[in-house]
Amino acid sequence: MHDDKILLILDLDETLIYASERPLDRPADFCVFDYYVYKRPHLEAFLRTCNRHFALAVWSSADDAYVEAVVKHIVPPEIRLAFVWGRSRCTHCFDAAAFEAGGHANHYDHYNYLKVLKKVKRRGYSLNRVLIVDDTPGKARRNYGNVIYPKEYLGEAAGEELTHLLSYLLQLKDAENVRTLEKRNWRNKLMSDKQINNPLHGVTLETIVTQLVTYYGWPQLGARIDIRCFNENPSIKSSLTFLRKTPWARKKVEDLYLESLSKFDKK
Numbered sequence: 001m002h003d004d005k006i007l008l009i010l011d012l013d014e015t016l017i018y019a020s021e022r023p024l025d026r027p028a029d030f031c032v033f034d035y036y037v038y039k040r041p042h043l044e045a046f047l048r049t050c051n052r053h054f055a056l057a058v059w060s061s062a063d064d065a066y067v068e069a070v071v072k073h074i075v076p077p078e079i080r081l082a083f084v085w086g087r088s089r090c091t092h093c094f095d096a097a098a099f100e101a102g103g104h105a106n107h108y109d110h111y112n113y114l115k116v117l118k119k120v121k122r123r124g125y126s127l128n129r130v131l132i133v134d135d136t137p138g139k140a141r142r143n144y145g146n147v148i149y150p151k152e153y154l155g156e157a158a159g160e161e162l163t164h165l166l167s168y169l170l171q172l173k174d175a176e177n178v179r180t181l182e183k184r185n186w187r188n189k190l191m192s193d194k195q196i197n198n199p200l201h202g203v204t205l206e207t208i209v210t211q212l213v214t215y216y217g218w219p220q221l222g223a224r225i226d227i228r229c230f231n232e233n234p235s236i237k238s239s240l241t242f243l244r245k246t247p248w249a250r251k252k253v254e255d256l257y258l259e260s261l262s263k264f265d266k267k
Contacts, residue, residue, distance in 0.1 A: 004055075005053070005054050005055045005129075005173075006054050006055070006129045006130065006131060006172070006173060006175070006178065007054065007055045007056075007057060007082060007120070007125050007129060007130045007131070008050055008054035008055065008056055008057070008131050008132075008133070008169065009057045009058070009059050009115075009120070009130065009131065009132040009133065010056065010057070010058050010059070010133050011058075011059065011060055011132075011133060011134040011135060011136075011139075012058060012060040012062065012067060012070055012071075013060060013062060014135045014136070014152045014153050014154065015040075015133060015134060015135045015150055015153060016039070016040055016043055016074065016153070017037050017038060017039055017040060017043075017070060017074060017153070018037070018038045018040070018153050018154055018155035019032070019035040019036070019037045019038075019070075020035065020036050020038075020155065021034060021035060021036075022036065023036045024036070024038065024155050026157060029073075030073045032066060032069045032070055032073070033066060033069070035066075037070065037073070038155045039074060040153045040159065040161070040162055041156075041157070041158055041159045041160070041161075041162065042160070042162045042163050042166075043074060043162060044074075044076060045162075045166075046162040046163075046165070046166050047074070047075060047076060047079060048076060048079070049166055049170075050166065050169065051076075051078075051079045053169075053170060053173040054131075054169070054173060055082050056079060056081050056082065057081055057082040057083045057084070057085070058071055058075075058081060058083075058084045058085070059083075059084075059085040059086075059089065059090075059115050059132070060085070060086055060087075061086075061087050061090050061113040061115070061139055062086060062087060063086060063087055064085075064086030064087060064088050065086075066086070067084060067085070067086035067087075068084060068086070071084050083123075087113055089115075089119060090113035090114060090115055090116075090139075091113065091114045091115075091116050092112060092113055092114075093112050093113070093114050113139065114138075114139055114142060115132065115134070115139055115143065116142055116143075117130060117132065117142070117143045117146060127145075127146060127179065128176065128177040128178065128179055129175075129176075129177075129178065130146050130178070131146055131147075131148060131169070131172065131178055132146050132147050132148070133147075133148050133149075133150060133165070134147060134148075134149065135149060135150055135151070135152045135153070136152075137149060145178070145179035145180075146178060146179060147183070148165070148168070148169075148183050148186060150162075150165050151187075164187060164190055164191075167190060167194075168186050168187070168190050171190075199258055199261065200254060200257075200258070203257075205240055205243060205244065205250070205253075206236065206240055208253060208254060208257045209236055209239050209240060209243070209253065210236060211257065211260075211264060212253065212256060212257060212260065213236070215260060215263065215264055216260075218230060218231075218234045222234065224256060225249070225252050225253060225256060227242070227246075227249050227252075228242075229241075229242040229243075
């Protein structure tokens with residue numbers, strides 16, 4: 001049995017990487033066979049942190065040789081995976097609609113291959129302690145209770161999906177039975193929880209500026225944050241107009257507000 005850490009099974013294509021027969025508008029991170037492959041933003045940090053808290057495995061419905069090659073490129077060398085599985089470990093699902101339309105079964109379409117977790121159970125893993133991350137619901141449709149669906153990755157140069165996913169996974173790492181936890185709409189719940197715990201949640205910019213002016217006064221506030229609206233004929237109205245249009249300045253004001261919260265009550 002494997003009970004010390006939850007087993008986290010990761011999909012590859014459109015989850016961790018994007019592979020294309022043609023290059024995108026920037027150089028590929030690497031090439032495998034005839035594909036240009038792009039890593040999802042924050043992939044290495046995601047894998048390294050997950051490795052500290054989970055037992056990791058990769059399971060893709062792509063060709064076995066392709067899967068092995070991609071894994072060698074993206075997984076840091078110190079990470080030991082529980083297994084690396086490709087299409088040969090999936091279960092082919094007959095697509096009646098495609099057969100009717102084309103007159104034959106398409107055994108090359110990886111969307112027709114399912115990842116059945118009973119095969120993982122046979123290796124001694126309790127399904128109560130197994131999570132599978134896959135962007136395609138159809139491939140994991142027999143794994144209700146174990147699956148988490150990230151947004152599909154199509155090669156974008158920027159994005160925070162893996163950062164958000166990591167935050168959510170860390171909330172589950174000590175769960176006795178992951179199958180009992182509601183994982184649908186995980187992203188919305190995560191964002192909602194973050195907002196609730198955010199000291200700025202529900203605090204208007206006007207409130208922030210007013211409290212800073214009350215505590216520091218315009219001269220000291222202008223010395224701490226050297227922007228024109230604090231130093232030349234300052235007013236709450238002109239400051240709000242400038243800050244709402246200037247993100248870097250607003251960030252400085254919000255940071256000072258957070259830094260000063262403990263002082264406000266003492267004055």
